[in-house]
Structure formats: C-alpha cells, structure tokens
Amino acid sequence: MYINKHGFFLMLSLAAAQAQALDSPDQRIRLKVELTPQQTLVYSITRDAKPVVLASSLGLQLAGADLTHALSLKPASRVRPVSDHYEMAVGKKRKISYRANEQVFPVQNAAGQTMDLIFRVSNDGVAFRYVVKGADPARKQFVSEATGFTFAPAATAWLQPMSVAKTGWSDTNPSYEEHYQREVAVGTPSPSKAGWVFPALFKSGDTWVALTEAGMDGSFHASRLQAEAPNASYRIGSPMDAEVYTGGKLLAESSAELVTPWRIIALGSLATLVESTLGTDLAAPAIAFDKAKVKPGHAAWSWALLKDDATVYEVQKKFIDYAADMHWDYALIDADWDRKIGYEKIRELAAYAATRKVGVLVWYNSSGAWNKTAYSPKGALLTREQRVKEFARLKDMGIKGVKVDFFAGDGASMIGYYVGILKDAAAAGLLVNFHGATLPRGWARTYPNLMTAEAIRGLEFTTFEQKDQDLVARHVATIPFTRNLFDPMDYTPMVFGDIPKIKRVTRNGFELAESVLFLSGIQHFADTPEGMASAPAYVKTLLQELPRSWDASKFIDGYPGTHAVIARQSGKAWYVAGLNADDTPRTVTMDLGFLGKRKGKLISDGKTEREFTESEISGGQAVVTIEPHGGFVAVFK
Known part of the structure; x- marks a missing residue:
C-alpha cells in the first residue's frame, strides 16, 4: 500500500x-x-x-x-x-x-x-x-x-x-x-x-x-x-x-x-x-565611477559635414568656440588628430576649451589586424598596459573622453576588448563613445562612463550618397522603436544648412525633432556654425537650453517607419517632439493631459523646407499637423 x-x-x-x-x-x-x-x-x-x-x-x-x-x-x-x-x-x-x-x-x-x-x-x-x-x-x-x-x-x-x-x-x-x-x-x-x-x-x-x-x-x-x-x-x-x-x-x-x-x-x-x-x-549594476564625472551633454563636431580636411588646429578651435556659443559641453576632434594636430597642440586646445567651459573629446582607431583602416591613433589601445598609459596621458592633457572606432564584431574576445576599454577608461575618469561598433546591450548601466555608441546607419551615410539621404525619413522614424529602444545611440543628428553634394530631403522641423527623440549620453550635433546661423534665435535658444539627460519619457503617438511623437521630462519641464516620414501631411491628436492646462511654445516647420515657425500650444488634447518629412518640438516649462 x-x-x-x-x-x-x-x-x-x-x-x-x-x-x-x-x-x-x-x-x-x-x-x-x-x-x-x-x-x-x-x-x-x-x-x-x-x-x-x-x-x-x-x-x-x-x-x-x-x-x-x-x-x-x-x-x-x-x-x-x-x-x-x-x-x-x-x-x-x-x-x-x-x-x-x-x-x-x-x-x-x-x-x-x-x-x-x-x-x-x-x-x-x-x-x-x-x-x-x-x-x-x-x-x-x-x-x-x-x-x-x-x-x-x-x-x-x-x-x-x-x-x-x-x-x-x-x-x-x-x-x-x-x-x-x-x-x-x-x-x-x-x-x-x-x-x-x-x-x-x-x-x-x-x-x-x-x-x-x-x-x-x-x-x-x-x-x-x-x-x-x-x-x-x-x-x-x-x-x-x-x-x-x-x-x-x-x-x-x-x-x-x-x-x-x-x-x-x-x-x-x-x-x-x-x-x-x-x-x-537586466544589465549588471554600475561599477564604481566618480558621479561628478558622469556628465552627459551636447557636442560640436566638425567631421560630420567637413570631413578629414577639418581636422586641423584652427578649425577645431572654431568648433570649440561654436560649442561655447551654443552652451554645449564638448567638442569632438576626430581621426588623425595625432598626425595633423599633434598631442601638444591638442593639449593647447583642451586648455583653451576649458577657459570656455567646453570639454575636448578625441578619436581612436581600435583596430589591430582585423581590418585595413589607416586612420590614427591606431593600435594604441590594444592591451591593458597600452590603455593605462594612453588614458593617463589623456587625463593629464585635460581630455574628457574618447571615441573608439572600427571594431571587429561580436566574438567573445572582442566583447572582452570593449569591456576592457570601458573599465580602463573608467579608472582614468574618461568618458567613452564606441563607433563602428556593436550594440551596447545595457552597458550604459554597468559602465556609467559609456555615454553613447553608434551601431546605426547614422547621419554620416546621408552625406556620402544621395540614396541614403532619400531613405533617411523612414529610417529615422523606425529608430526610436528599434535601435534606440534601450541603448544610447550616436546617430549624430541635425543639419539645418546644406550637405555638400547632397540634396537634403528632410525639413528643418524634422531635424530639430531628432535632438529630443534620439537618446544619447553625448549628443554630437552634425551642423556647422554656418548652418546653425541660418536658424532663428528661438531655435538657437532651445538648443542652448536643451536638457542633457531625461527624468522620464512618455509615448504619445507613432508607428515604426511612419511617425514618432515622444515626450521627455527634465525637472519641471517637458519636451514633446514629433516627426513625420510620410510624403503627405499628418495630423496628430496628442493626449497631453499629464501637462494639465500648461502653455508651451511650439517650434515647427515654416512655409518652406528650410524655415521654422513658432506658436503657442496648450496641454490637454493638442492637435498638430506635421508637414511631409517635417517635425516639431514643443516645450512646456
């Protein structure tokens, strides 16, 4: 029994x-x-x-x-x-x-x-x-x-x-x-x-x-x-x-x-x-890193539109001044700076930038033998001994962070290389941006010094060939729901002026909306001082005051590949941004009841593709018509 x-x-x-x-x-x-x-x-x-x-x-x-x-x-x-x-x-x-x-x-x-x-x-x-x-x-x-x-x-x-x-x-x-x-x-x-x-x-x-x-x-x-x-x-x-x-x-x-x-x-x-x-x-908790050095921000960057020829002392000084004028936090000096400017002149630029309350970031080529890239500094970060020495030198020069490019993919040894860079940069108090890189997969939580990573067909591709520019509206309207869903993304957005040899297909409101929709610890803006000078004062003021990080985010409307409208909070202020990838206007009724009866300023597209307009907007049920390939940013303070 x-x-x-x-x-x-x-x-x-x-x-x-x-x-x-x-x-x-x-x-x-x-x-x-x-x-x-x-x-x-x-x-x-x-x-x-x-x-x-x-x-x-x-x-x-x-x-x-x-x-x-x-x-x-x-x-x-x-x-x-x-x-x-x-x-x-x-x-x-x-x-x-x-x-x-x-x-x-x-x-x-x-x-x-x-x-x-x-x-x-x-x-x-x-x-x-x-x-x-x-x-x-x-x-x-x-x-x-x-x-x-x-x-x-x-x-x-x-x-x-x-x-x-x-x-x-x-x-x-x-x-x-x-x-x-x-x-x-x-x-x-x-x-x-x-x-x-x-x-x-x-x-x-x-x-x-x-x-x-x-x-x-x-x-x-x-x-x-x-x-x-x-x-x-x-x-x-x-x-x-x-x-x-x-x-x-x-x-x-x-x-x-x-x-x-x-x-x-x-x-x-x-x-x-x-x-x-x-x-x-689901990422591991943060490693030890001085909270005072975790400084998200905005950056000026010459290479996006001006390419290699701009990596010279005088142009980089001009972009430092540009960052200061825009109240931005950083200026990024890209590939070949070691050969075309040199370590000692970069030290001078970093010191000058500090007087203007701008931090300097510098570019590195990660690669050893895994690709054919020639840009330098190349091979300077391959071993821990090299990284400790190089990062100590940068720290002494007053450099705030590094952009490391051209990785080989996703093998276990390559992932270990990424993590080694993050840890050694953290020990030196340096911020990190990965380019030509893998998806970060939660690293921004584990390594607070990781500000952003590319892992996206970013704006630079739209400056190479017209076919990428022609596809950019649909591409951008997909990104908030895919690549940028969980991890910071260095798309390098926003051009108001002309792109050399390319016909830009997006309106200025679309470009402005990217500054809020895209999440990146350091947002590297692509436009030049001349392009920014074409924008009205109220757009420049918005970008000078734009928060460096967000306390909360709220989905308002959208569908992957057609349009996206998202609200982001910083302190008591809310920024609502939207863009339309369609070839026809789109009218969006936004439920902004969480804002109560607050009044805000709406910056959207003007009569032509390169104009803006400013108007008033209220909380509650707000109706906005977004132009084809257009966009808007509404600010409630």
Whole structure:
C-alpha cells in the first residue's frame, strides 16, 4: 500500500514537472515552460491569455554536453519576487524601478549533466538565461544555442540585416549599419547570411515584441538572430569566425560556471515598449565611477559635414568656440588628430576649451589586424598596459573622453576588448563613445562612463550618397522603436544648412525633432556654425537650453517607419517632439493631459523646407499637423 501510494505521488510530481507556469506581477503575462514528448524543452508566452510567443525551443549545446535533447525538467524553485532600483544619467529615465517574478527551472540530460534555466517575468516582458555549473563537463565550451522565438504566421517584423564580417569599407563590417526592413512577414530570410541584429521588433496581433540581450560582462560572445526562420521560428545565432580580437576566442567558454547573457523579450503595447527599461533592468549594476564625472551633454563636431580636411588646429578651435556659443559641453576632434594636430597642440586646445567651459573629446582607431583602416591613433589601445598609459596621458592633457572606432564584431574576445576599454577608461575618469561598433546591450548601466555608441546607419551615410539621404525619413522614424529602444545611440543628428553634394530631403522641423527623440549620453550635433546661423534665435535658444539627460519619457503617438511623437521630462519641464516620414501631411491628436492646462511654445516647420515657425500650444488634447518629412518640438516649462 505504501509503495502504491508513493508511486502515485511520484507520478503526480513528474506530471507537474512537464508544464510549469510563471506570471508577471500584474498577472497579464504568463510564461509556460514544458517538456515535449520528444524530451526537448520549450516555452511559450501569452498576454491577456492571447498567444504572443508560440512554443519555442530552449537549450544549450556544449562541447561534451548536449543540453538540448533527452532532457528531463525537474520541479521548479519557488517563485521569488525580484525588486531593483537604480539611477541612470543616460537614457529615457533617471530613477528606475524593476519588479519581476523569478523562477529557476533545473534541467538534466540523459548523461546526468545539469543546467539551470532562470526566468523572470515582469509587467513589460520576459527574460531568461542559462547557467551551467558542476564538475561535468569540467571545461564548459559553448557550441550552439537552441533558443528560439516563434510567432504566429500573421505577425510582422522590423529587422536590420547583420552585415557579413570583413566586408565593406576597409573590411570594417560588421557595424550594425544596415537599413531596417520594415513590416516584413515573419519568417522572411535575411538578405545576409550573418542573420539579423538586436533589437528585433515584431507585431503579433495587438502585442508588440522587442527581442534583445543584456548582461554582457566580457566573458560571453554577443548574439543575433539566424538568417533563416522556418515556420516563423527565429533562432539565436553566433558571430562569424572573423569577429574576434586577433588570436582571440570566438565563443564563450569557462572553467567554472558558464552563464549566458539574459535573453530579453519585451512585450506589450507600443507605449509599453517605448517606455520600457528592460534592456538596462537586466544589465549588471554600475561599477564604481566618480558621479561628478558622469556628465552627459551636447557636442560640436566638425567631421560630420567637413570631413578629414577639418581636422586641423584652427578649425577645431572654431568648433570649440561654436560649442561655447551654443552652451554645449564638448567638442569632438576626430581621426588623425595625432598626425595633423599633434598631442601638444591638442593639449593647447583642451586648455583653451576649458577657459570656455567646453570639454575636448578625441578619436581612436581600435583596430589591430582585423581590418585595413589607416586612420590614427591606431593600435594604441590594444592591451591593458597600452590603455593605462594612453588614458593617463589623456587625463593629464585635460581630455574628457574618447571615441573608439572600427571594431571587429561580436566574438567573445572582442566583447572582452570593449569591456576592457570601458573599465580602463573608467579608472582614468574618461568618458567613452564606441563607433563602428556593436550594440551596447545595457552597458550604459554597468559602465556609467559609456555615454553613447553608434551601431546605426547614422547621419554620416546621408552625406556620402544621395540614396541614403532619400531613405533617411523612414529610417529615422523606425529608430526610436528599434535601435534606440534601450541603448544610447550616436546617430549624430541635425543639419539645418546644406550637405555638400547632397540634396537634403528632410525639413528643418524634422531635424530639430531628432535632438529630443534620439537618446544619447553625448549628443554630437552634425551642423556647422554656418548652418546653425541660418536658424532663428528661438531655435538657437532651445538648443542652448536643451536638457542633457531625461527624468522620464512618455509615448504619445507613432508607428515604426511612419511617425514618432515622444515626450521627455527634465525637472519641471517637458519636451514633446514629433516627426513625420510620410510624403503627405499628418495630423496628430496628442493626449497631453499629464501637462494639465500648461502653455508651451511650439517650434515647427515654416512655409518652406528650410524655415521654422513658432506658436503657442496648450496641454490637454493638442492637435498638430506635421508637414511631409517635417517635425516639431514643443516645450512646456
């Protein structure tokens, strides 16, 4: 009788282990983890009881350990409430609170090797990571990941192809600089064999989904989505062989625990995604860094329109004066400054800039042997010994930060190189901007000195060829919902004047709106002193007073690729910015009830493409008509 009773309870326990559920704190999102009859592990997600992510595969393949097949799912741990509070000077929100329910799902294969699958479900999405520990295998070497994301066939996607390594100008790819494919059918193959980049945006019914990752400590490679997605099932992909620091490792391995980054599935309404902070909620807490040196700001930058010939002493002094006149915080001196100006004259410029309350930032070429770039300083940051020496020299010169360019991709050794630069720059009190680079994946939280990163087909491309300029309106209207959703982005926006040899297709209001819509710890403005002189005084005043960081952000209206309207708060002031990528006017009714009856100033497009107009606007239900390829900024103080 005891044996039968024991067996009965044992069967109940095993049955319960086959399908286990975890809900968000508000109980609107439900995660289900279960074992299939084929002994593989899958998960699914519903929102308000409607399917969002269909049954999708889980698991890791390690050298000597297959944790994808012949699995058993053990009873999950108790649900643990997770609560976190942190602050960021860079991003959509300053004071951030994160709440989630966490549960650990232990997994075992037929050989007795084990893995923990840790899930967290918050009110704005789901995150999970794998942890492999124990003595078997002794050396944990990543081979592949079975993680998938399966959508209903009717879902649509906004995706950026991953460029193939060692292609493009001087073999500098991949740099996350391709155009997004907008509103494509799920399952559409990537035009690149390298796959699709994060963040990846999807719409399934009335639910929006953004896929990304966070928690990159320098020990793991960065991932992407594979090029093929049969049956609308996207799988995690690995970097290409060439995406390494010379002689370094491509994929993660560990002699202790092997811990993957968090795989993040943000989901909800479009407003939920735009206001979500999941991309930093799942990043590691900040390292020690002097808060007094965390100084977001605005920068003048000559290279955007004037290119290499402007990297000379007198032009850079002029741009320092320009930054001072605009009440901006920095001036960036770009490539070849060491050869065309020299260290001692840069020291002079930094000293002069300090008298004008402007900080100087300088450019570096990250590359060793992984591409053919010749710009300098080149190869000066390759080792920790070199970085410590160079950063100490810059600190002594009065330099405030570095822009580091031309990385090789997403291999584990290259991610370790990024993190090494961030840590050594932090130790020297220097700010960092990555260019020709990977997606930051939450680094702005972990490393407060990371102000921004490119990882976008930015304004510079629209100065090279007319075809990029012709596509820019749709591209820009996609970015707030994709690339700039969680991580700071150095798009280098805003031109009011002419672009040499290019016909600019956006109106001035569109350009102005980018200054508020785009999130970057240091916003490098592309226009020249001459271009800024063409703007009326009230536009110049707005840009002189524009906040350096934001306390809160609120989605007002928009749709990826057509238009975006977002409000951002700084202290008691609110800035509402919008732009229209369509070829026809768009009338937007904005719910600004959170502003009460406050009056504000509206700066929008004038009669011609290069004019502005200023008018009054009120809170409540505000109606604005945005011109084709136009935009606006409304300021409520």
